[in-house]
Amino acid sequence: MARLANLETEYPVLDSTVRNFCASHGIFSAAFAEQNDSSERLKEGIAQVLSIIDDMHQPWLNGMELLEDAKRNKHVFPTGIQGIDLLLGDGIRVGQLTELVGPSSSGKTQVCLRTASNVARNHMVLYLDTGNSFSPQCIAYFLGKTISPSSAQAKNQFLQKVMSNISCHSVFDIFAMFDVLHQLESYLRCQDGRGCCQMRLLIVDSISSLISPVLGSSSTLGRALMTSAGYLLKKLAHQHNLAVLIINHTVGGEGGSSKPALGDSWKCIPHSRLFLSCDRGSNTYNVSILRHPSMASVKAARFVI
Amino acid sequence: MEIWRLPISASQRGKLISAGYTSLSSLSSISSSDLARELKVSESEAMNILKVASHSRGSETSNASCSIVEGAQSAWDMLHDEESLMHITTSSADLDNILGGGIHCKEVTEIGGVPGIGKTQLGIQVAVNVQIPNDFGGLGGKAIYIDTEGSFMVERAFQIAEACIEDMSEYNRFLRKDFQECKIKMLPQDILENIFYFRICSYTEQIALINYLDKFLSEHKDVKVIVVDSVTFHFRQDFDDMALRTRVLSGMALKLMNLAKRFSLAVVLLNQVTTKHTEASFQLALALGDSWSHTCTNRIVLYWNGNERYAYIDKSPSLRSASAAYSVTARGIRNSSSSCKRIKMM
Numbered sequence: 001m002a003r004l005a006n007l008e009t010e011y012p013v014l015d016s017t018v019r020n021f022c023a024s025h026g027i028f029s030a031a032f033a034e035q036n037d038s039s040e041r042l043k044e045g046i047a048q049v050l051s052i053i054d055d056m057h058q059p060w061l062n063g064m065e066l067l068e069d070a071k072r073n074k075h076v077f078p079t080g081i082q083g084i085d086l087l088l089g090d091g092i093r094v095g096q097l098t099e100l101v102g103p104s105s106s107g108k109t110q111v112c113l114r115t116a117s118n119v120a121r122n123h124m125v126l127y128l129d130t131g132n133s134f135s136p137q138c139i140a141y142f143l144g145k146t147i148s149p150s151s152a153q154a155k156n157q158f159l160q161k162v163m164s165n166i167s168c169h170s171v172f173d174i175f176a177m178f179d180v181l182h183q184l185e186s187y188l189r190c191q192d193g194r195g196c197c198q199m200r201l202l203i204v205d206s207i208s209s210l211i212s213p214v215l216g217s218s219s220t221l222g223r224a225l226m227t228s229a230g231y232l233l234k235k236l237a238h239q240h241n242l243a244v245l246i247i248n249h250t251v252g253g254e255g256g257s258s259k260p261a262l263g264d265s266w267k268c269i270p271h272s273r274l275f276l277s278c279d280r281g282s283n284t285y286n287v288s289i290l291r292h293p294s295m296a297s298v299k300a301a302r303f304v305i
Numbered sequence: 306m307e308i309w310r311l312p313i314s315a316s317q318r319g320k321l322i323s324a325g326y327t328s329l330s331s332l333s334s335i336s337s338s339d340l341a342r343e344l345k346v347s348e349s350e351a352m353n354i355l356k357v358a359s360h361s362r363g364s365e366t367s368n369a370s371c372s373i374v375e376g377a378q379s380a381w382d383m384l385h386d387e388e389s390l391m392h393i394t395t396s397s398a399d400l401d402n403i404l405g406g407g408i409h410c411k412e413v414t415e416i417g418g419v420p421g422i423g424k425t426q427l428g429i430q431v432a433v434n435v436q437i438p439n440d441f442g443g444l445g446g447k448a449i450y451i452d453t454e455g456s457f458m459v460e461r462a463f464q465i466a467e468a469c470i471e472d473m474s475e476y477n478r479f480l481r482k483d484f485q486e487c488k489i490k491m492l493p494q495d496i497l498e499n500i501f502y503f504r505i506c507s508y509t510e511q512i513a514l515i516n517y518l519d520k521f522l523s524e525h526k527d528v529k530v531i532v533v534d535s536v537t538f539h540f541r542q543d544f545d546d547m548a549l550r551t552r553v554l555s556g557m558a559l560k561l562m563n564l565a566k567r568f569s570l571a572v573v574l575l576n577q578v579t580t581k582h583t584e585a586s587f588q589l590a591l592a593l594g595d596s597w598s599h600t601c602t603n604r605i606v607l608y609w610n611g612n613e614r615y616a617y618i619d620k621s622p623s624l625r626s627a628s629a630a631y632s633v634t635a636r637g638i639r640n641s642s643s644s645c646k647r648i649k650m651m
Contacts, residue, residue: 104598105620113622120380126373127380132412132562132602135623136384163381169374172563175312183374199373212555212596216548219315228310249599261596280626 070095073241077201080118080142081111083303084287088272089295094200094243096293097234097269101248101260102276107285108247109133110305111276112203115245117142120165123200127168128180130209134168165197174210174225181232188240199242204233206247208261215262223265230269246270260290311357320344321354332358391444393435393530393571395427396469397640399629400616407434409603410444410529410571413561415536417576417591418607422614423633424575425456427607428532430638431573432500433465435530438491441473446529446570447499449521451514453538457502466496468636501528508539512553515560522568531564535575537592551596558600574601613641 061069078091085091092098092115100108116125117139127134143162147155171177184202191198207229215222237244248266253259260266260273273290288300307328308321324343326332332340332355341351378386392407401407408414408431418424432450437443450457470491501521505511522528536557544550565572581590591598591606598604604620610630617628632641 103595105604109622124373126377130559130562131600132566133622134380134383136380136387137623139380140384159384160381163384164379166380167373167377168380168383169377170562170566172559172566175310178310180374187373206599208596209555209559209600213552213559216552221315225310228307249596251595258595283626 077115077119077243079111079115080146081114081303081305083285083301084111084274087274087287087289087295087299087301088292092243092245092272094241095238096271097230097237097244097246099246099248099260099270099273100276101250101273101290102278103250103258106276106278107305108276109205110138112205112245112247113138114142114305116166116201116203117162119201119243120162122197123165124197125166125201125203126184126199127166128177128202128204129168129170130172130204130206132170133205136163139163139166171210174214174229177204177210177229178232181236185236185240188236188242192240199240202233202236202242202244204244204246206249208248211262226262226266227269230266234269234271311354313354313357317344317346317350317354320346329358390569391442393431393444394437394442395631396430396434396472396638397629397631399640400631400638403616403618403624403627403629404605405624408530408571408573410569411565412602413558413565413572413574413600414603414605415574415576415591415601416605416607417578419578419589419609422607422609423631423638424607425534426461426633427638428534428573428575429457429462429465431530431571432532433462433469433496433637435571436491436496436499437469437473441476444529446527447501447525449501449503449518449528449531451503451505451511451531451533453505453511453533454535455504456534459497462497462500463493464635465637466493469496472636501525505539508544508553511536511539512557515557518564519560522564522570526568528568528570530571530573531561532573533575535577537577540593541577551594554593554597555600558597562600562602 074093074095076090076093078085079088100111102108112127113135116127119125120139140159140163143159144155147158169180171180188199211222211226211229214225233244233246236242249261250258251261260275270291272292272295275288275290277286278284279286284302284304286300286302289295289297291297308318308326311318311329321327321344335355337348337351337355340355341348344351390410392401392405392409394401394407395404416424416427428450432448435444435446435448438445470493473491503514505514518531540550540554561572561574564570577592578589579592581588589608591604598620601620602622603618603624606617606619608615608617613630614632615628615630618624618626630641632639
């Protein structure tokens with residue numbers, strides 16, 4: 001939102017009289033305009049400010065336009081893991097924020113690496129890593145399993161092509177993550193014009209490591225940063241047609257059972273939440289749906305990586 | 306980008322918002338003296354705010370380069386970098402095998418176990434083995450040993466260093482028997498000189514030291530491993546505020562991850578155990594809680610199996626879960642032989 005003083009060059013009606021009037025009512029920027037019934041000049045000024053505000057919100061869309069957008073842009077990406085794809089009805093959806101929750105060593109990073117290697121065949125992927133757990137060897141292994149045995153050189157070329165589509169960046173605090181998402185936003189704005197290989201998947205591993213150091217102290221800044229991170233990710237997902245996959249961990253709940261970390265304020269932010277756990281004896285993983293826009297939330301499945 | 310995403314203090318943020326500056330673009334054309342006058346703060350504070358804002362804005366415009374984000378690396382480049390990364394051997398071949406060659410650099414490895422299983426011994430062995438020269442397959446680097454419990458014994462480190470040098474000369478003799486035998490010029494004293502030892506007596510000292518390590522490592526670029534023995538000690542007793550403990554520990558873990566990545570070194574954290582009540586049974590689990598268990602890259606659990614010491618890979622992004630036996634001998638950590646090693650209580 002611009003300050004009224006800065007807008008004077010574009011809209012000369014917002015001269016100093018109008019601005020002083022607004023200042024006396026505590027209005028310094030276009031965000032704070034209110035109604036008033038004094039002189040004509042002030043009315044004009046206020047009307048101008050209100051029309052500037054009107055230009056700033058997202059355009060109205062009707063149901064048909066939303067449906068068109070969903071059909072054309074909001075595809076579904078299979079994760080490459082049969083159990084999860086069956087559970088989710090084909091995979092993770094573009095335009096939505098999917099969260100993987102689970103106790104330590106329950107396969108969350110492996111699922112993300114598998115999904116990244118699957119999506120990277122045709123699109124670009126950005127992996128934000130907070131725990132130095134991005135393993136290119138795992139990606140090479142997953143890709144190696146999916147192609148038919150051919151010459152070593154062909155395999156190498158395939159690996160190079162696909163793995164160059166995955167970018168990995170390490171972030172170690174939440175402000176660095178905001179910086180990265182901001183850069184990503186400008187990159188995506190330029191990308192929307194081009195038709196070639198586009199970025200379609202963003203993975204954050206893990207968002208809870210970034211938020212835990214700031215959440216819970218007496219100030220409310222931690223929660224504000226957490227919710228704004230969630231909104232920024234959802235905005236990127238919807239406006240630029242990305243699928244966003246984030247990892248959260250669990251903490252102890254009542255009675256010794258684990259519940260997802262980050263508290264109740266975070267609970268409603270992701271569109272879908274999947275709970276993963278590992279059965280050590282048989283080396284299989286269990287996944288169940290905690291929340292999903294279109295699947296029933298008691299469904300569960302097993303898979304092996 | 307909005308104002309409240311900038312890393313500035315809460316009072317400065319409040320003043321900016323009440324003066325009408327809610328986005329970065331509104332700060333683009335104002336000078337620091339005008340800003341100081343409007344916000345009623347000192348000019349240096351205003352200059353600071355503008356600097357932070359322009360730094361964040363600067364990242365907007367630099368996107369002509371090929372990478373999506375500054376500092377990102379493609380997975381293909383990382384695969385090749387990883388192949389050239391060295392590992393720190395633990396001197397036990399079985400243990401090295403399940404670890405994929407040894408302790409990985411650029412990663413934080415947590416090692417936990419019951420008292421007496423050999424955590425400090427493993428820590429000292431790693432601090433000595435990191436100094437093995439490049440010719441013998443080691444990193445040739447120095448070590449930082451952060452001692453919170455006071456369990457580091459210099460005489461034991463000397464003993465392990467001596468044994469390590471003897472092993473190196475044996476290897477030398479075995480491999481290069483055709484050439485002129487070149488004597489190992491290292492002495493145990495040299496190895497001890499390359500271990501930087503810090504003794505920590507409270508959790509505030511621990512946090513302060515982790516913050517100081519950034520500067521220390523910029524001056525000593527050949528440090529290749531940081532061993533913290535143990536990371537739990539000052540966070541277990543007398544810590545009233547659990548929420549504060551979680552915040553402090555997660556912040557510390559992120560800083561250590563940052564150091565590991567930036568300076569390409571290995572971080573080894575030694576942890577203690579606690580009992581966990583799950584359903585109807587009691588189970589031994591590593592201390593410091595669920596949120597801490599999530600923060601490390603790798604986790605190794607040391608346990609007794611009968612009379613043998615075993616190590617189990619509990620968490621790793623690229624290694625399979627496996628366990629291997631090892632033993633603690635007078636020469637340090639070695640492969641286990643079948644004879645019983647546990648001291649029997651008579």
